[in-house]
Every structure is written in C-alpha cells, then in structure tokens.
Amino acid sequence: MxxxxxxxxxxxxxxxxxxxxxxxxxxxxxxxxxxxxxxxxxxxxxxxxxxxxxxxxxxxxxxxxxxxxxxxxxxxxxxxxxxxxxxxxxxxxxxxxxxxxxxxxxxxxxxxxxxxxxxxxxxxxxxxxxxxxxxxxxxxxxxxxxxxxxxxxxxxxxxxxxxxxxxxxxxxxxxxxxxNSRRDFPQTFLKLEQTLRQNLAHQWTVEEMATLIGMGTTAFTEKVKNYSGFSPLNYLINIRIAEATKLLKRNEANVTDIALNTGFYSSQHFSTTFKKLTGYTPTEFRKNKTPDQ
Amino acid sequence: MNCIIIIEMGTAAVKVFAFDLSGNLISSSKGHYPTFHEQTDHSEQDPEQMFITMLYILKNLLIEKIYPKKYTVSCICFGSSMHSLLAVDKDGIPLGNAITWADNRGKKEAAELKASALGEEIYKATGTPIHPMSSLIKIAWMKNNDPAKFGLAKKFMPIKSYIIQQLTGSCVIDYSIASAMGLMNIHNLTWDQAALDFAGITPEELPALHPVFYSGVALKKEYQRVLKLLPTVKILIGSSDGCLATLGAGVWDNGMATITIEDSGAFRIIGDKIIEDSKQQIFNYLLTEKHIITGGPTSNGGVIFNWFTKQFGDFPKAFDIDESMEMLIQEAEGVEVGSGGLIFLPFLHGERAPIWNPNARGCYFGVNIRHERKHFIRATIEGILYEMYSIGRTLEKHRDIKGLSINGNFASIPFCTQIIADIFNKPVSTLSHGDSIGRGAFLLSATEMGIYPSLEEASKTVTMHQTYYPKAENHEIYAQYFKVFESLITKVADEFDIISDLQQRYS
Missing domain, CATH: 2.60.120.10 (Jelly Rolls)
Structure with a gap:
C-alpha cells in the first residue's frame, strides 16, 4: 500500500x-x-x-x-x-x-x-x-x-x-x-436557544439558525412559529430584551454596553425597541426597577 | 363593546385569551418559553423571559386582533400553573431562575418531612401533599443547600405574583395559588406558622394574601400606555390552572368529576368542604374559601406517550410528532382491549398521586413472544389511563362519582376518551369549548363583574359536546388487568428505591 x-x-x-x-x-x-x-x-x-x-x-x-x-x-x-x-x-x-x-x-x-x-x-x-x-x-x-x-x-x-x-x-x-434526532423539536429548539444565548451579540440570521438544526429556512420559520408563537427573529428579540432587562436591573454595565452585548445595533435601536414593548426607555426602567412594595 | 382578557402563565407557554362579555372567544394567542434542566431533578424558567414573552404576546393580541374589532378591555384576569417559586432580593430583583412544579431537588427534605408528625400536621393545615413540587419544600431546600441565596432572599413568590408585581408594583397572591404552595393554612386563610417555621421564613417574606376576586391593584402608567389600556381597566388577580380548569369543566354537580390530561394530568372534584385523607394522597386547593378543589395529580400524562413516540414512532416528516402519534394511535386501535395482557406502569417521571413516590419508575409487564410494537403502543396508553383510574379511585372513597368530563389534548383524543369511559365504567363527556382554564378564568371574571350571580351559576353555562359511554364487556377486561397493575406497584415498591438509587449512581 x-x-x-x-x-x-x-x-x-x-x-x-x-x-x-x-x-x-x-x-x-x-x-x-x-x-x-x-x-x-x-x-x-x-x-x-x-x-x-x-x-x-x-x-x-x-x-x-x-x-x-x-x-x-x-x-x-x-x-x-x-x-x-x-x-x-x-x-x-x-x-x-x-x-x-x-x-x-x-x-x-x-x-x-x-x-x-x-x-x-x-x-x-x-x-x-x-x-x-x-x-x-x-x-x-x-x-x-x-x-x-x-x-x-x-x-x-x-x-x-x-x-x-x-x-x-x-x-x-x-x-x-x-x-438532532429530527424527532424531538422541543429539545432541538432548546439547544438552539442555548446557542443563541451564548452569543447574543452576534447578528443571527434566520438562515443561520435554520442551518444549525439542519432545516430549510421556510420549514424552520413555520415550525418555530407554530411551536413558539413567534417568528424566529421575534423570538430572538424576545430573548434579547429579557436578557437586557436582567442586565439593566443588575445596574452594573452602562446602557450602551448592554445594548451591544445583547445584540442591538446601537443604544438608540435598543432604546426604541425596549420602549415600544415596555413603555420605558432603558434608563427610565433602570431608575424604576425597585418595586413599589 | 367590552371584552375580558385572560393571561395564563402555563408550564411551557403563556396563553392569552380574549372573550366578549357573553363568553365567546374573540381571539387567543400563545408564546413559548423554555424550561432549563441544568442538573438532574432541576427544572427552572427565566422570570424575565416569561414576563417579556407575556408582554409581547399580550400587546400583539390587543393591537392586531382586539382593537381593530373595536373592543375595549374592561378586565384582565390571571391564571398560572401551581407550585412555582422565585426568590427576589431586597430590590425585588430575581435571584436566579424560577423553580417549576416539576423540580425534584427537594426529594430528601420532602421524604424526611413526610415521615414526621410535623409533616402530617402541615399536610392537614395546608392541603398540599408533602412533595418536592411544593414551594414549602423548595424554600426548605434552599435554606439547607443554598444558604447564600437564602440569605439574600427578601421575598419568596410564585411566578404569577412576580408577573403581577412587574405590571402593577404590588406583591400579591390569590388563595388558589397560595394554597398550592404548602404554606397557607386553608382552614383559617392565613400563612401557616408550622409551615413557615419549617421553611425558615416569616409572613413578611411572602406576598399579601387575597381572595381570587381581588382587584385592588392597578397597572403602572407605562404599561397602560404601551398596551393602550384605560386607567379604569380592572386587574383581577385570579386563580390557578387547576382550580380554573375545574371551574371551566362544568362539574359543579356533586356526582361529577373532571379529568385533565395534557403532559401531566389530574383528577379533580369540587365541593364546599375540605376532604381529609389519612393517607395524604389527595390535595385540597381553594378556588374560594367556600369552594374547595380536591383531587390528585399525575406527572405521567401525555408526556409519556410523547416519549414513546419519540423513541419508537416512525417519523416520515422530520420533527412532525403529531403525525407520528396519529400513526401510532391508528396502530393501537387494531389491538384487543388490554393489549393482549401487556401491562405498563407509566412512572417515567416518578409519580405523585396516589403513591407520591419520586423514585417510582416505568415497567412493561407480561411481555410474551407474540407481542408486537402495536401492543406496546396500546399498553402505554392504557397504562397512563390506569394510573388516572387509580387516582380516581382514591377520590371515590370520599365521593360518589357518576360521570366525568375530560379536557386536555391527550385525554381528548377520541381513542383515549373511550378507554377512560371503559376503564372507569362511567360516561365521559367532552366540553363544547376548547380550553377549560381560559373558560374557567372567563367565568371567574364574569362572576366578579356581576354577569353571573355566582360561580355555581357560571359553571352551569358550560356545555358538554359529546358523551362516550362505557362498554361493559371492555370494563370487565380492564378491571381484571387493573388489579394486576395495582398489585404490581405495591410489589415492586422496594425495587423502585433500589433502581432509582442505582440510576442516580451510575448514570
């Protein structure tokens, strides 16, 4: 040989x-x-x-x-x-x-x-x-x-x-x-979510997410919508805002760093998205974090 | 036109329903949030993600579905799954994730308390069986195993209280959710001192107790604005999924009980008295101080058939488990009643009622050379339903039950509904409306608003869709196999502990 x-x-x-x-x-x-x-x-x-x-x-x-x-x-x-x-x-x-x-x-x-x-x-x-x-x-x-x-x-x-x-x-x-067993969507989706969370600052696209679990973009989008109630990108925004909420409450990093670390393009983009959903700008939210009673 | 919004914080997803004042469903929407299992026995959820998901879904439903139809929201009512626990610090900031009902980390604390006289006393006072599911055991676990977090914790609350506090600023809890924490004295409607002492906390560390009809909280301005709600919108703190599902199941009549089987399941009745059970096999949760929901939960409902399908089903389409399940059920329909003598103990998740043993495990018994996959499919389904029957029989010791109503996606599969009727030998009815938790919350809200004079009258508006009658010849077969099912559980009781111990050690 x-x-x-x-x-x-x-x-x-x-x-x-x-x-x-x-x-x-x-x-x-x-x-x-x-x-x-x-x-x-x-x-x-x-x-x-x-x-x-x-x-x-x-x-x-x-x-x-x-x-x-x-x-x-x-x-x-x-x-x-x-x-x-x-x-x-x-x-x-x-x-x-x-x-x-x-x-x-x-x-x-x-x-x-x-x-x-x-x-x-x-x-x-x-x-x-x-x-x-x-x-x-x-x-x-x-x-x-x-x-x-x-x-x-x-x-x-x-x-x-x-x-x-x-x-x-x-x-x-x-x-x-x-x-991915291709049998267990909840398990596969949970793994995907953990991957997204590990690198939230990355500008994930639907194609990338779909590829990670071996599905075509169209089938993936439909499956995610059906399972989670959100489109893949909206689900991602959801995770981003939830993660940002935690960081705002912790009061350690400044708002711009939080914005970039959780995957928003800028503090402006973060502020607009955050306010649209919660009614507070990130800065107002931080001041207000203490519950009333 | 006015409408009522129901927000139900379920185990896997938040569901938001909009009803008009006559009880017609205008629209509904759901948003999923994940459960994390960082360690064996652990089961946690992110409270911020749950809140943001709820807000997102609620806002989209209002703006896309409700406002365009010219509806005004007059009331928002909350429901949620039971037993969850979140610790927050002095600023109200969550100390880590919320722990769900399915978390078993407090196995040791629960076993010790259950074996003591104090355990019996607490069970009698609180109505909650001593089990790792309860908030009581979770707090005790934290005190013993995570003293740093326990020390920082200023308040302990279920996820529903956290969600309401984010929206309103008030830290409140309703009798239903509170009575499932294992910390509330259901006889005198206060936090129970013996339970508090065991958990190592004071009443100040818990939310303020209120009846389910309490509406003394108001939405923060920011949320009013972003959700475009009037300042007058009534916030009703509402009840728990179990109590609401029972209210929405139309079983107010004394001779009726309801079976819910989703991933997990429960057998429940409603009455005006707490039912004492010397064996501590059943729960008593409060819908109101006069209306007690008594029953038993199983951890092994549809989730077990789900497991079977994932392992042994065919998946012609990737990830399409619904289709795979349908195919399996079709196969099971061709098998004789009793699966040719193959019997399945479904305790893959340990079990709650009636044996309350986190170490219980699954088992196929009676396998012979002629058994094929189809027998295993049917045996799996029958095993899940035998278990529901054994819970039902525990309740039947206290109440004469003539008929059943069923709900939940597993129990509502016609094949399963018929087996339930045959095993129980009772007529089983399905409900005309879909979600009995949403329906129950609507009935609760509508009663508070004066649309119905009482919960009883409200419950009577629930109509049955279809009734499945038992076949006597099938019941006779099931009754004989059930005897084997029941005695097997007792006979392998020691082996449950041994195998669960070995599993923990070597895997």
Missing part, C-alpha cells in the same frame, strides 16, 4: 495549495515513543481511521477510534496519542490553515458562498466539543483527494478544493444529524 506524507514547504504537490499544511496517508507498523505527543493546534486537523485502534486524548478527553471514525480538532484545541504514541494501524490526516487568525475556518480557497461559509463556520464552532464522528463517506473522498494531489491531471486544483469543500459539508451535516 502507498504511504504518503506531504508537507507544506517540503512537498511540491502542495505548492498550489498553500492552505493545505499537511496531507498524510500513513500505515503505522511500529510503536515509537513520542510519535504523537500532545499539542495545541493552530489549524484544522482532520483524521480518518482506516485500520487498527487508536487511543487519543483530545482536549483532555480520551477517545478510542476505530476504522470509519473521523476526528476533528479546531485551532486552540489539543490533541495527542495516549502516552504520546501513535498506535499501530492506518489512517489519513489532513491539516488545513485558517484565515483571519482562526476566525474564518474556510479560507479563500473554498468555493462555498459567503453565507454557506458562515454556516459551516457556525456549525463547526458550536459543535467544537464533539471531536469524533462516524463518517465512512470520508474514506473515498480522501482517497480521491490523494489522487488529485499526486496526479495533477487537468483541473486538479479545482477538483482538490471541491473535495475539501465536500468534506466540510459532509462533516457539518453529520454533526447536525448526530446532534
């Missing part, structure tokens, strides 16, 4: 692909000390197991991976073999550079639309604790990617990047499938 380790800077195959830092198809026959010591990564590392059994520590958690398993490690996360060794077996791995100091996971190389890139970004980040997936489809994909990199046939640049895009789409869809 063909073993292959390509490295950026050393392998001519990667000259056209500055974003691919490493591509490997490795068969490991011996156990060597420090063959896989623990490291915090600064790129996206993806692993696919072909043969054997690998025990790794990813972000302090022990995972045992078998053939068909796929592991994903994002910038800032730590990975290494148990006792710093790489077990016997065969695997693919690929390391991909990110842009905008790690904030943009899929760089300029990707052919996804801007919206799709944001969605994939969002999905990977929200599920970043989930390192291991079952992803048998990745096998053929990585095999083909290897062929494109090695053979450099006509169109190889486009094909290789398309395969990478396909891989990220596959990962995103699998993450959504594994996390």
């Amino acid at each position: 063909n073993q292959l380790i390509l490295q950026q800077g050393a392998s001519k195959e990667l000259v056209h692909f500055p974003h691919i830092l490493e591509f490997a198809h490795k068969k490991n026959n011996t156990i060597q000390l420090n063959s896989f010591s623990s490291n915090v990564t600064d790129c996206i590392c993806l692993y696919y197991i072909l043969e054997g059994k690998f025990t790794w520590i990813i972000d302090l958690q022990e995972h045992t991976l078998y053939p068909g398993d796929f592991a994903m490690v994002l910038p800032g996360q730590r990975i290494g073999g148990q006792s710093s060794i790489l077990n016997i077996g065969a695997l693919f791995w690929i390391k991909i550079a990110t842009e905008d100091s790690g904030k943009l996971l899929l760089g300029k190389w990707s052919g996804l639309t801007k919206k799709e890139k944001i969605s994939v970004n969002q999905i990977l980040l929200v599920n970043k604790e989930q390192h291991v997936l079952k992803l048998k489809e990745a096998h053929l994909l990585l095999h083909n990617l290897q062929a494109e990199l090695q053979n450099e046939e006509v169109g190889f640049y486009t094909r290789a990047n398309q395969l990478l895009d396909e891989l990220f789409i596959l990962i995103s869809r699998q993450l959504i499938r594994q996390n």
